[in-house]
Structure formats: C-alpha cells, structure tokens
Amino acid sequence: MKKFNIAIIGLGGQGIITMGTVMKNAALNSDLQDVSGSERRGGAQREGYVETFVKYIFYENAAEMNSPRKNMHSPMIESGGANALISLEPLETLRGIKYLNKNSIVIFNKTPYIPISVRMGKTKYPEISFIVSELQKVTKHIYYYDIDAISLEKFNSLTQKNIIALGILFAKADIPIERSAVESVLAEGKGAENNLKAFALGLNL
Amino acid sequence: MSKSNLFINGSEGDKAIVLGNEAIARGALEAGIGYASMYPGTPASEIIAVLDKNKKHVENLYTEFSLNEHISLHGAIGASWSGIRSLCAMKNVGLNVASEPAQFLAYTGVKAGLVLAIGSDPGAPSSSNEQDDRWYSLHNYMPIMEPSNIQEAKDFTKDAFDVSEEFSFGIVLMAPSRLCHNAGALRFGNIRDRKNIKGDFKKDPENYLNLFSLAVKNHAKYLERNELLKKYLIESKFNKTINDGSSKIGFISSGVIYAHLMEAFDILGVYDHKILKLGFSFPISNELIKRFFEGIEKVVIVEEAEGFLEFQIKKIAYETGFKGSIYGKEFFSRTGELTLDDVISGVSRFLEKPLPASFDFAVEKDKELSNKLPQRSGTFCIGCPHRATFYSILKAVGFSNTEEKERDVVIAGDIGCYTLGLLPPYNAMDFLTCMNAGLSIGQAISNFDKSKKVIALVGDSTFYHSGIPVLLNAVQNGANILYIILDNSWTAMTGHQKTPSTQKDIDGKPSANVLNLKDLIKSLGVSYVKSLDPNSVKRFSAQIKSALKEPGVKVLIAKRECVLQEIRRNKSMLKNEAKVAETGESLYEIQKSRCVKCNECFVELACPAIILKKDEDTGGDYYYIDPASCVKCGVCYEICPNSAIRKVEFDLKSEFKLKKGLSEVTV
Numbered sequence: 001m002k003k004f005n006i007a008i009i010g011l012g013g014q015g016i017i018t019m020g021t022v023m024k025n026a027a028l029n030s031d032l033q034d035v036s037g038s039e040r041r042g043g044a045q046r047e048g049y050v051e052t053f054v055k056y057i058f059y060e061n062a063a064e065m066n067s068p069r070k071n072m073h074s075p076m077i078e079s080g081g082a083n084a085l086i087s088l089e090p091l092e093t094l095r096g097i098k099y100l101n102k103n104s105i106v107i108f109n110k111t112p113y114i115p116i117s118v119r120m121g122k123t124k125y126p127e128i129s130f131i132v133s134e135l136q137k138v139t140k141h142i143y144y145y146d147i148d149a150i151s152l153e154k155f156n157s158l159t160q161k162n163i164i165a166l167g168i169l170f171a172k173a174d175i176p177i178e179r180s181a182v183e184s185v186l187a188e189g190k191g192a193e194n195n196l197k198a199f200a201l202g203l204n205l
Numbered sequence: 206m207s208k209s210n211l212f213i214n215g216s217e218g219d220k221a222i223v224l225g226n227e228a229i230a231r232g233a234l235e236a237g238i239g240y241a242s243m244y245p246g247t248p249a250s251e252i253i254a255v256l257d258k259n260k261k262h263v264e265n266l267y268t269e270f271s272l273n274e275h276i277s278l279h280g281a282i283g284a285s286w287s288g289i290r291s292l293c294a295m296k297n298v299g300l301n302v303a304s305e306p307a308q309f310l311a312y313t314g315v316k317a318g319l320v321l322a323i324g325s326d327p328g329a330p331s332s333s334n335e336q337d338d339r340w341y342s343l344h345n346y347m348p349i350m351e352p353s354n355i356q357e358a359k360d361f362t363k364d365a366f367d368v369s370e371e372f373s374f375g376i377v378l379m380a381p382s383r384l385c386h387n388a389g390a391l392r393f394g395n396i397r398d399r400k401n402i403k404g405d406f407k408k409d410p411e412n413y414l415n416l417f418s419l420a421v422k423n424h425a426k427y428l429e430r431n432e433l434l435k436k437y438l439i440e441s442k443f444n445k446t447i448n449d450g451s452s453k454i455g456f457i458s459s460g461v462i463y464a465h466l467m468e469a470f471d472i473l474g475v476y477d478h479k480i481l482k483l484g485f486s487f488p489i490s491n492e493l494i495k496r497f498f499e500g501i502e503k504v505v506i507v508e509e510a511e512g513f514l515e516f517q518i519k520k521i522a523y524e525t526g527f528k529g530s531i532y533g534k535e536f537f538s539r540t541g542e543l544t545l546d547d548v549i550s551g552v553s554r555f556l557e558k559p560l561p562a563s564f565d566f567a568v569e570k571d572k573e574l575s576n577k578l579p580q581r582s583g584t585f586c587i588g589c590p591h592r593a594t595f596y597s598i599l600k601a602v603g604f605s606n607t608e609e610k611e612r613d614v615v616i617a618g619d620i621g622c623y624t625l626g627l628l629p630p631y632n633a634m635d636f637l638t639c640m641n642a643g644l645s646i647g648q649a650i651s652n653f654d655k656s657k658k659v660i661a662l663v664g665d666s667t668f669y670h671s672g673i674p675v676l677l678n679a680v681q682n683g684a685n686i687l688y689i690i691l692d693n694s695w696t697a698m699t700g701h702q703k704t705p706s707t708q709k710d711i712d713g714k715p716s717a718n719v720l721n722l723k724d725l726i727k728s729l730g731v732s733y734v735k736s737l738d739p740n741s742v743k744r745f746s747a748q749i750k751s752a753l754k755e756p757g758v759k760v761l762i763a764k765r766e767c768v769l770q771e772i773r774r775n776k777s778m779l780k781n782e783a784k785v786a787e788t789g790e791s792l793y794e795i796q797k798s799r800c801v802k803c804n805e806c807f808v809e810l811a812c813p814a815i816i817l818k819k820d821e822d823t824g825g826d827y828y829y830i831d832p833a834s835c836v837k838c839g840v841c842y843e844i845c846p847n848s849a850i851r852k853v854e855f856d857l858k859s860e861f862k863l864k865k866g867l868s869e870v871t872v
C-alpha cells in the first residue's frame with residue numbers, strides 16, 4: 001500500500017475546498033485506489049482558517065484492499081505526514097508546519113491577509129523571511145510566489161489563484177496521479193477555460 | 206460533488222467524490238425515503254440541503270427546512286406512521302430541542318423506517334458545546350449506528366431503515382464533523398423503486414395513544430424490543446471483530462475514531478492486537494463483548510468525549526465477570542476533538558511503542574511556533590450588514606476599540622452568523638449559550654441589575670426557531686430590554702436556507718408566505734418596534750440610543766439582506782467583473798492626503814476590504830480600499846469623520862497594471 005497526503009490550507013473564500021475536490025475527482029479512475037480527506041470550513045464566514053486534506057491510497061492488490069487492517073483510513077493527516085502542503089496565505093503556512101517532514105514539498109502564496117489581531121495593533125505579522133526560515137528548519141523544498149498578483153495580472157481576478165497553485169504543485173512535486181486527469185476534471189467544471197489556463201500557468205512557474 | 210446528477214441517477218458500479226453528508230443522503234435515497242427534514246445546523250446541513258436541491262428530479266420526495274428540530278422530528282414521525290420512510294437531520298445540540306419527540310419514539314415505535322442523522326461537533330468549531338448525543342440513548346433507547354467512513358455513511362444509512370422497521374425504533378446515525386465534511390470516493394448502490402411511495406396512515410391506538418397504562422405497557426414493549434435487537438447484534442455485519450494476531454490486548458472503537466485507530470496502527474506498525482469495531486454503539490450486547498473478552502487480558506477503549514462506550518463496556522465486564530483490566534479515558538482526552546494525532550499518541554503510550562521521528566519533530570515544531578503566531582479568527586463577510594449593526598450598537602453605547610473603554614450595557618448574544626460579533630475587534634457580547642438564551646437570560650439580568658441597560662440580539666432564523674415565546678414572555682412579564690433582531694432574510698450560517706423573512710429566492714422568484722415581522726411583533730404586544738437599514742449606521746445608532754432611554758420591551762429590526770445572497774442574485778455584476786474592469790465603475794476610495802489614520806474604518810468598523818499598503822514614495826503605510834473585494838456598501842464612506850473617503854470613477858484594469866495589484870501590501 002502506498003499513500004500520498006496533500007494538505008491544503010488557507011482562508012475562507014480562497015477556494016481551498018475546491019482545490020481538494022478537484023484533486024480528489026482526478027483520482028477516480030483506478031479500482032485499486034481510494035481517496036478521502038476531511039475539510040474544515042469556518043461556516044459561511046470570511047477570513048477564518050480553512051483546511052482540506054487529500055489522501056491518496058494505492059493498494060498493491062485486491063487482497064490488501066479487502067483487508068480490514070489496511071482498508072480503513074483516517075480522514076486526517078498526522079503530524080509530519082504530508083507529502084505536500086499548499087498554503088494560500090503566508091502566515092497560515094506556519095500553522096500548517098505540523099504536517100511537514102523533511103521530504104515534504106511546500107508551496108505557498110506570499111500575499112498576506114492581515115488578521116484582526118494585527119489590524120488592532122495587538123500582534124505583528126511575521127516577515128516572509130521569518131516564515132521561510134522556519135519552514136527551512138523542516139524541509140528544503142519550499143516554493144513561494146505572489147499568486148494573488150499573478151492571478152490578478154493574468155485573469156484580472158483572484159478567482160484563479162487556487163488553480164494556479166495546483167499547477168505549481170504538479171510542477172514541483174511528484175504527484176502520483178495523472179496531470180491529464182486534473183485537466184479533464186477542470187474541463188468539465190465551471191469556468192473551464194480560465195481554469196485550464198490557470199493550471200497551465202502554474203505548471204510553468 | 207462534481208457530478209451532481211450521479212447523486213440522483215447513479216447506480217451500482219458508479220463512483221463519485223461526495224461529502225460524508227451527501228453519502229448519508231444518498232443512503233437514504235437508496236433506501237427509498239419519501240420525507241426528509243431538518244433545522245439547519247453545522248455540520249449536518251448538507252444532508253438535507255442536497256436532497257432539497259435535487260428534489261425536483263426525484264419522484265415522491267418531500268423535503269422541509271423546518272423551523273426547529275422539535276417540529277422536524279415530529280414531521281419525520283408523522284411520515285413514518287403514514288408508511289413513508291423518513292430521514293431527519295440535525296446538529297448535536299438540535300437533539301436537546303427534539304429530545305421530547307425522541308423520548309416518545311421508543312414508546313410508540315415506527316411504521317416505515319425512520320433515521321435521525323446527527324452531526325456532532327467535537328472541538329466545537331461550529332457549536333457552542335461539545336455535547337455527545339449518544340448519552341441520550343441510555344434513556345430514550347434509540348439505537349445508534351456509527352459509520353467510520355464515507356462508504357459506511359451511505360451503506361449504514363441504507364441499512365438503518367431496515368433495522369428501524371424490524372425492531373420498530375428510530376435509528377440514530379451519528380456522524381461527527383470529521384465525517385460529515387470528509388470528501389472522498391463513494392461506490393453507489395441501486396435506488397429502490399420510487400413509484401410506490403405513497404402515504405397510508407393506519408390507526409394503531411395501542412402504540413400511538415401513549416398515556417396512562419398504555420404508556421407503561423409500551424415501556425415494557427420497547428425494553429423487550431431492545432433485548433431482541435441486542436441479540437441480533439451479536440452476529441450482525443455491523444459489529445466486526447478482527448482476530449488474526451496472538452496479542453492478549455484488545456482494542457474497542459467505533460465511528461471515525463476507529464478509522465483513526467486503524468491508521469494509527471499502520472503508522473506505528475502494529476498489527477497483532479484483537480480489535481472490535483462497533484457499528485452499533487448502542488445497544489451493546491453482553492454476549493458480543495463476552496466473546497471479545499475471550500483470551501484477552503487488557504482492553505483499551507478508543508473513543509472521543511466522555512467515554513460512552515467505556516461506561517457501557519465496564520458495566521458489561523462486571524456483569525460477565527471479566528477479570529482483565531479496561532482502559533480508556535486515561536489515554537484519550539475527554540475534551541476537544543480526538544484527532545488522528547491524539548489516537549497515535551495514546552496508542553503509542555499504551556503500547557509503549559515509540560512514535561515515528563517525523564511525528565515527534567512536527568509536534569514539537571508546532572508547539573514551539575503556535576504561541577508566536579498571531580491568532581486568526583473569522584469575521585463578517587465584506588459588506589455584511591451585521592458589521593454595520595455591531596458598529597452602530599457599539600457607537601450608540603459609547604464603546605470604542607481604539608480607546609479601550611469599559612462598556613456599561615450588557616449585550617446578550619445568540620446563535621447565528623452574528624455570533625462572530627463576540628470576537629475582536631467588536632467584543633460585543635457578554636454571554637452566549639444556546640438558541641434564544643439571549644433574551645431570556647437578558648430579561649432576568651435587566652430585572653435584577655437595574656444599573657445596566659440590556660440589549661439582546663437575535664437573528665431572524667433563530668427568532669423563528671423558538672424566539673416568539675421568549676419575546677411574548679418578556680412582554681407579558683413587563684421586561685425592560687432592547688431586543689435587536691438582525692433580519693438578513695436567510696439562515697445564512699448554514700448555507701442560506703430560507704426563513705419566513707425571505708422575500709425573494711436567489712433566482713429572483715418571490716417566496717410564498719413571506720411573513721411581516723413587524724406586524725408579528727406588534728401582535729405580541731410590543732408597541733415600540735421599528736425596522737431600519739443597519740447600513741445607515743448613523744441613523745441606526747441614533748435609534749438605538751433613543752430606544753435605550755424608553756421603558757419596557759423595545760424591538761429594533763435591523764433589516765438588510767445577507768450581502769452574499771444579494772450578490773448571488775445580482776450575478777451579472779460578478780459575471781461581468783472583467784467588463785467592469787474595462788469600462789470602469791464608481792468605487793469607494795480613500796484619499797491618502799485627507800486620511801489621518803484615525804482608525805474609524807480600519808479598526809472600529811474593520812471591513813476587510815480596507816487594507817494597509819506601503820507607500821512607495823515615503824516608505825510609510827496608508828489605508829487603501831481594495832477595489833477587487835469592496836462590495837460598495839458605502840458604510841465606511843458614511844463613517845469617516847474626516848471625509849477622506851469618496852466615490853470615484855475607477856478603472857480596475859489600469860490600476861492593476863500600474864501597481865501589480867495587491868503584491869505590495871505591507872506586513
């Protein structure tokens with residue numbers, strides 16, 4: 001049995017849940033494969049922490065798939081258990097640090113969304129350099145971009161930033177599912193044209 | 206789910222990504238339900254929402270967003286007695302409201318299968334407590350099924366209807382938020398033929414007229430049925446024992462925690478202990494447990510919350526004369542969500558098995574950082590009328606965040622999106638417990654502490670849920686209180702279900718039976734009632750001030766639709782974002798030269814569309830309205846004491862080209 005865990009985190013309204021759904025739908029082709037992962041959404045509110053897990057499970061054979069010791073999986077990712085982490089908000093990346101191990105790939109968006117506590121002057125927002133150096137203490141595989149700016153520049157809107165991030169994921173990490181499977185999920189969904197463009201854009205960053 | 210047509214048309218062989226909640230709904234559909242209802246509540250809302258959304262394509266399906274859980278469960282009972290399989294869903298605390306029908310259900314029994322799906326919320330990310338509803342079953346005798354994953358969520362729900370009919374109990378299907386909001390692959394089954402779903406109420410006075418000696422008789426009858434069910438559960442497919450190792454340690458678990466446990470074993474590389482998976486966590490058969498105890502010296506019960514399984518199993522151990530030891534809550538916390546991490550650590554401690562190095566390292570790193578990071582809490586959406594309401598209230602009572610004053614009015618909170626008003630920067634609630642506690646507790650406080658004015662808040666959906674008797678009580682007993690109803694026309698927090706206040710659906714269709722809230726309140730005997738737009742903050746604030754001076758019960762209705770729904774309805778506005786950018790549109794802008802950073806808009810109102818930017822020329826910061834997020838509610842424009850905010854013609858595209866958008870927001 002092989003597993004591949006992706007943690008996707010960010011804020012309400014950034015399209016985090018959609019990213020998880022796209023990645024999961026891209027994994028429906030094989031019989032010897034399972035996919036799950038829970039979402040934590042903050043009601044209808046904005047700007048709260050949101051996370052979604054994508055857990056791919058590949059069984060060696062049918063016997064393993066039918067074994068009760070092997071075929072039941074938690075909807076969560078354990079500490080140090082993520083093969084990849086995508087974060088659409090820099091500070092939140094540090095909240096996701098618990099999922100990382102020394103081989104994890106980290107992709108994060110460096111556009112900050114300032115929390116209320118910082119707005120009120122009660123705390124300070126960490127510098128990007130601090131965020132990166134903390135991450136580096138765990139893994140060397142860190143990639144960050146101003147994905148908000150890229151999305152605005154190319155699409156005149158922030159809507160595409162989550163799909164751009166998925167493109168980056170495929171470019172930087174060795175994802176055990178076909179890139180074309182993601183593309184066909186995007187092609188069937190809403191806003192297909194822009195999403196496919198955004199995915200390709202991410203692939204080439 | 207991406208292919209929503211599969212939800213209704215899928216059959217054996219089909220596979221799709223669905224939410225746990227959707228899997229429950231699909232299971233009910235496969236079982237041939239004709240009735241589905243709920244009062245919306247996170248994490249359970251999607252169970253009925255997905256059925257409601259699809260009902261026009263499903264023959265003979267009635268769905269209802271009931272006004273409260275008590276009504277909803279009664280509806281399901283009525284449907285069952287009419288021979289219709291029925292599904293009722295609610296969040297954990299909903300069962301407090303529906304506890305009365307739940308209490309009677311064992312006495313009267315069901316006709317067609319009835320399933321009550323409960324979304325529990327350990328860790329309380331969306332609730333005001335961590336209540337474990339399983340304890341109710343010790344006295345209402347509702348059997349409880351606990352699916353462990355998405356597939357079981359569907360399969361168990363489907364089977365639950367058969368068990369319900371066979372033993373004449375309503376079955377509780379327990380799903381914590383981790384399962385409700387788990388999204389993963391589901392293999393579909395076939396849907397029962399729906400043509401013959403037709404009601405036929407057959408009188409059954411012995412069971413349905415539940416009083417006097419009949420009630421006593423019914424009491425005995427359900428205890429008997431409970432014993433029959435226990436017997437059935439000894440060898441049913443729902444409870445599974447894994448016994449392929451030589452260890453003398455046995456683990457017992459259920460639901461999502463069982464899934465955590467199996468993964469924990471895999472992560473720790475432990476494969477030889479005996480395991481009992483309880484698909485039914487109530488009732489538990491003595492014989493089942495006795496058989497499991499055979500050859501075992503130590504039993505570990507792995508579960509969330511206060512130990513419902515442990516309570517029952519220790520009793521059974523005593524009754525069956527088990528000589529070994531039983532552990533549980535010594536290793537697994539009673540409070541908060543029991544996460545995969547917690548199960549891994551607990552099992553590792555019990556078995557004295559070392560944790561993987563990467564796990565330890567990550568846990569330490571997280572501990573080290575978590576205190577250093579700024580907290581983040583959710584807030585109102587941009588343009589949300591609740592933000593204006595809280596701003597107005599705080600201004601009316603002279604409270605300010607920038608000046609750190611004590612506020613001398615008591616503000617009673619209640620349940621809904623507006624509950625977020627208790628968070629910074631507003632800090633505008635003094636207590637918050639359950640639905641409609643605000644006015645009732647507030648009434649007593651105003652009675653006993655005459656030195657303080659009391660303002661009680663409530664949303665429209667919460668008011669209709671159970672607030673009418675509370676308001677009537679306040680009037681009848683001569684209370685002195687200001688009651689502000691934040692009427693945004695929707696049950697917004699749970700995904701925008703309609704309320705009696707909803708005027709227009711998001712497709713623009715007017716609702717039938719729209720209620721005139723003001724008239725309703727007048728009819729309850731309130732003479733001081735006014736309805737205002739909270740976004741006119743100055744007017745609203747002045748109104749609150751003068752209402753506070755009046756004696757008796759005063760009601761102000763803060764009437765403005767949820768901004769998300771308004772935007773959805775005016776979709777054209779969004780769809781044409783690109784066009785807007787090209788053609789330009791009037792927007793709100795802060796004039797750098799006039800803004801003195803008084804913080805009225807940035808901290809007091811705290812609209813998230815107002816952000817801090819770095820000034821390229823001076824190196825300082827300035828406040829800026831992000832045109833891509835501002836929804837032009839105009840509230841900041843109204844409140845700026847320095848007239849620094851103006852309406853301008855603004856060309857989005859050139860602005861972005863010029864400045865590369867938000868890239869240089871300072872931190």
Ligand code: SF4
Binds near residue numbers: 800801804845850
């Ligand atoms: S209220 Fe006006 S002066 Fe005060 S910070 Fe906002 S824009 Fe500047």
Ligand code: SF4
Binds near residue numbers: 587814836838841842
């Ligand atoms: S007009 Fe002002 S308060 Fe309203 S959404 Fe825009 S920035 Fe926020």
